[in-house]
Amino acid sequence: MRYFEFPSADTTIYQGSVTSSQNTGLDEILEINKIMNDVGSEVNVSRILMKFDLSYISSSVQSGLIPITSKYYLNLYDANSKELTTSDTLYAYPISQSWTVGEGKLMDFPVGEEGVSWKYRTGKITADYWATASTYPNGAGGTWFTGTSGQYSREASQAFDHETTDLRMDVSDIINNWIYSSSVYPNEGFIIKRSGSFGNLSTGSGAPAEGNTTHLGNFSFFSRDTHTIYVPKLEVAWDDSSWSDTATGSLSALSSTNLESVKLYVKNLRPAYKENSKTKIRVVGRERYPARTYATSSTNLTVKYLPTSSYYSVRDAYSEEIIIPFDDYSKLSLDTTGNYFNFWMKGLQPERYYRLLFKYISNSGSVNEVDERFDDDWTFKVER
Numbered sequence: 001m002r003y004f005e006f007p008s009a010d011t012t013i014y015q016g017s018v019t020s021s022q023n024t025g026l027d028e029i030l031e032i033n034k035i036m037n038d039v040g041s042e043v044n045v046s047r048i049l050m051k052f053d054l055s056y057i058s059s060s061v062q063s064g065l066i067p068i069t070s071k072y073y074l075n076l077y078d079a080n081s082k083e084l085t086t087s088d089t090l091y092a093y094p095i096s097q098s099w100t101v102g103e104g105k106l107m108d109f110p111v112g113e114e115g116v117s118w119k120y121r122t123g124k125i126t127a128d129y130w131a132t133a134s135t136y137p138n139g140a141g142g143t144w145f146t147g148t149s150g151q152y153s154r155e156a157s158q159a160f161d162h163e164t165t166d167l168r169m170d171v172s173d174i175i176n177n178w179i180y181s182s183s184v185y186p187n188e189g190f191i192i193k194r195s196g197s198f199g200n201l202s203t204g205s206g207a208p209a210e211g212n213t214t215h216l217g218n219f220s221f222f223s224r225d226t227h228t229i230y231v232p233k234l235e236v237a238w239d240d241s242s243w244s245d246t247a248t249g250s251l252s253a254l255s256s257t258n259l260e261s262v263k264l265y266v267k268n269l270r271p272a273y274k275e276n277s278k279t280k281i282r283v284v285g286r287e288r289y290p291a292r293t294y295a296t297s298s299t300n301l302t303v304k305y306l307p308t309s310s311y312y313s314v315r316d317a318y319s320e321e322i323i324i325p326f327d328d329y330s331k332l333s334l335d336t337t338g339n340y341f342n343f344w345m346k347g348l349q350p351e352r353y354y355r356l357l358f359k360y361i362s363n364s365g366s367v368n369e370v371d372e373r374f375d376d377d378w379t380f381k382v383e384r
Contacts, residue, residue, distance in 0.1 A: 001237070001238055001239075001240040001329065001342060001343075001344060002235060002236065002237050002324055002329060002330075002344065002347075003057070003060075003066065003235075003236040003344055003346060003347050004233045004234065004235055004236070004346075004347030004348065005052050005053065005054070005056070005057065005233065005234040005236070005347060006052075006224060006231055006232070006233050006234075006347075007050050007051060007052055007223075007224040007231075007232050007233075007234075008051050008052060008053045009025070009049075009050070009051045009101035009189065009224075010030060010048065010049065010050040010051070010101070010223050010224050010232060011023070011024055011025045011027070011030070011048075011049050011101055011102065011115070011116055011223075012024050012027060012029075012030050012031045012032075012046050012047070012048055012049075012106075013046060013047055013049060013116060013117055013118045013141060013142065014044070014046045014106075014117075014118055015044045015045050015046065015118050015140075015141060016035075016044040016118075018111075019044075019106075019111075019117075019118065020117060020118040020119045020140070021111075021113045021117045021118070021119045021120060021124050022104060022106070022108075022111045022112065022113060022117055022118075023102035023103070023104030023111075023112045023113060023114060023115035023116060023117050023123065024102075024104055024105055024106045025101040025102035025103055025104055025115045025116065026102075026103050026104065026105050026225055027105050027106055027223060027225065028222065028223055028225050028226045028227065029079050029220050029221070029222065029223060029226075030048045030050075030076070030079075030220070030221045030222070030223045030232075031046050031048070031218060031219065031220055031221075032045075032046060032047065032048060032090065032192065032193060032194060032218070032219040033045065033046045033218035033219070034194070034209075034210070034215070034216050034217070034218070036213065036215060043210075043211070043213070045141075045193075045194070045210050047141055047142060047191055047192065047193040048190075048191070048192040048193070048221070049095065049099060049116060049142065049189055049190070049191055049192075050074075050189050050190050050192065050232065051095075051101075051187070051188065051189030051190070052187075052189070052234045054175070054178060054179065054187050057175075057179070057236060058178075058179050058182075061179055066236060066238065067238045069238065070172075070236050070237060070238040071170065071172050071236075071237045071238070071329075072170070072171050072172045072174075072175040072176075072234060072235065072236055072237075073168050073169065073170055073171065073234070073235040073237065074092060074156070074167065074168070074169045074171045074190065074192075074232075074234060074235075075166075075167065075168050075232060075233050075234070075235055076166070076167040076192075076221040076222070076232050077166050077167075077221060077222050077230035077231075077232070078164065078165040078166050078220065078221060079220040079221055079222045079226075079230070080220055081165045081217065081218060081219045081220045081221075082217055082218050082220070083215070083217035083218065084160070084165065084216070084217035084218075084219070085214075085216055085217060086161065086162050087159070087160070087161045087162075088159070088160045088194070088209070088216060088217075089157055089158065089159045089160065089194070089195065089209070090157065090158055090160070090167065090169070090192060090193070090194060090219065091155060091156065091157045091192070091193055091194070091195055092155070092156040092157070092169055092171055092174065092190045092191070092192045093144035093145060093146060093154060093155055093156075093174075093190065093191050093193075094144060094145050094154055094174050094177060094178065094185055094187075094188070094189075094190065095142060095143065095144050095188040095189050095190065095191050096131075096143045096144055096145050096188065097121055097130065097131060097143050097188060098121065098122075098188055099116040099121045099122065099188065099189075100114075100115050100116055100121070100122040100123065101115055101116060102114055102115010102116055102117075102123065103115060113125075118140055118141050119140055130142060130143050131143050142191045144191045145185065149177055149181065149184070149185070150181075152173040152174075152176045152177045152180075152181075153173040153174075154173070154174060154177060154185075155173075155174075156169050156170060156171040156173065156174055157169065158170075165219065167221065168235075171190070171234075174190070175234075193210065194208075194209035194210045194216070195208050195209045195210065196208015196209055196210040196211045196212075229316060229319055229321060229349060229352070230321070231349065233347070237329040238329060239328055239329055239331060240333075240342060241331035241332065241333045241341075242333045242334070242335070243308055243333065243334050244334050244335045244336060246336055247305065247334045247335050247336045247337075247338075248305070248334070250336055251303065251304065251305050251334075251336070251338065252304045252305075253304060253305055253307075254285055254304045254305065254306060254307075262285050262286065262306075262372070263285070263286050264283065264284070264285055264358055264374045264376070265283070265284040265285075265286070266281060266282070266283060266284075266356060266376075266378045267281075267282035267283070267284050268280075268281060268282050269281060269356070269378055269380060270380060271380060271381065272380060272381040272382070272383050273345045273380060273381070273382055273383070274345065274382075274383055274384075275345055275346065275348065275350040275382050275383065275384055276345065276346050277345045277346075278342065278343070278344050278345070278346075279342075279343050279345070280340050280341070280342050280343075281312075281340060281341055281342075281343055281356075282337070282338060282339070282340050283306070283310075283312070283332060283338070283339040283340060283341070283358060284303055284338055284339070285303075285304055285305065285306050285338075285339065286303070286304065303337075303338045305334050305338055305339055306332060306339050306360050307360050307361065307362045308331075308334075309331075309360060309361040309362070310331065310332040310339065310358070310359070310360040310361075311326040311327070311330050311331055311332065311358065311359055311360070312324070312326075312330050312332060312341050312356060312357070312358050313325055313326045313330060313356070313357040313358070313359070314354050314355070314356060314357075315354065315355045315357065316352065316353075316354060316355075317352075317353035317354055317355045317379050318352075318353065323348065323354065326357075326359055332358075345382050348382045349382070350382050350383060350384045351381075351382070351383065351384060352381070352382060353379050353380070353381050354379065354380055354381075354382065355375075355377065355378060355379045356378040356379075356380075357373065357374065357375045357378075358373070358374040359371065359372060359373040359374065360372055
């Protein structure tokens with residue numbers, strides 16, 4: 001099962017004499033860049049701030065609707081990052097002070113200085129500077145918590161090594177800090193950046209990425225103000241599958257021989273769902289060529305269940321963007337009626353069409369392993 005939350009605020013803050021007080025709260029692109037002069041004696045960087053409203057997630061965890069063992073992933077989508085090295089790492093930390101997103105853009109002239117920037121939390125007029133206390137990593141460019149609090153870390157990271165520049169970072173520990181220690185760690189969002197801090201120009205393999213003189217290129221991601229489908233999102237994932245022993249006693253399994261020619265049906269898929277709705281979708285498997293027998297009813301009406309390693313996936317019907325992949329959080333369940341999965345529309349972008357796909361794996365790890373996928377244009381729309 002998955003639930004998605006979209007950002008309530010995001011922005012880029014830029015170091016530099018010209019941009020340190022500039023607000024970019026309405027830009028469509030978020031950047032983590034590193035700009036150096038020709039001789040490497042001056043380095044300016046940028047960082048991303050992003051905040052999610054966790055009130056629904058927190059209350060759902062408290063009520064048991066979302067399990068306490070759920071995983072949380074921060075998803076950002078590449079917007080033509082440039083000149084990246086073959087190996088790089090981005091980090092996320094919980095911001096330690098409040099900030100105001102603002103309504104500026106990087107290309108505004110004159111520049112907008114109301115709202116968060118490298119220098120200010122809320123803008124130039126109010127002059128609410130980021131804290132300069134020695135307990136924080138630095139006094140400008142944001143303030144954030146580091147280290148570990150109890151069982152939860154206050155740091156998350158993702159390495160990029162000859163891989164796509166989409167970001168899917170496990171931020172479970174940071175979210176759990178916010179949910180269970182809100183009085184100590186109020187939710188002020190994430191700061192996303194490279195390692196180290198600016199202003200410490202250094203060289204060598206162990207030098208912090210922000211402060212060294214190595215050219216690392218510029219990460220670009222779509223913001224919440226993008227006009228594309230690639231809006232950042234916080235993903236909550238947990239395994240809600242259930243496999244009934246009673247069902248396996250009353251229903252027949254598809255055998256290893258007829259699995260290779262199974263016919264799959266989605267039994268109760270509606271053409272449209274409201275964006276906050278939940279539904280149970282039935283998946284029915286039948287032999288494509290059942291053996292001929294003498295019986296009073298058609299064998300085509302006999303429901304047989306798929307292997308335990310059966311999964312569903314969801315894609316955007318037009319862009320083919322994978323919204324929910326085949327993985328441990330998208331397993332099919334089984335009850336006495338057959339296979340099914342519970343699906344939560346909340347968090348999917350409304351007024352878009354989505355497509356269901358299915359697969360099963362049988363004899364996993366053997367030379368006779370079967371990995372069969374089904375795509376029969378099972379589409380539905382999410383409506384406001």
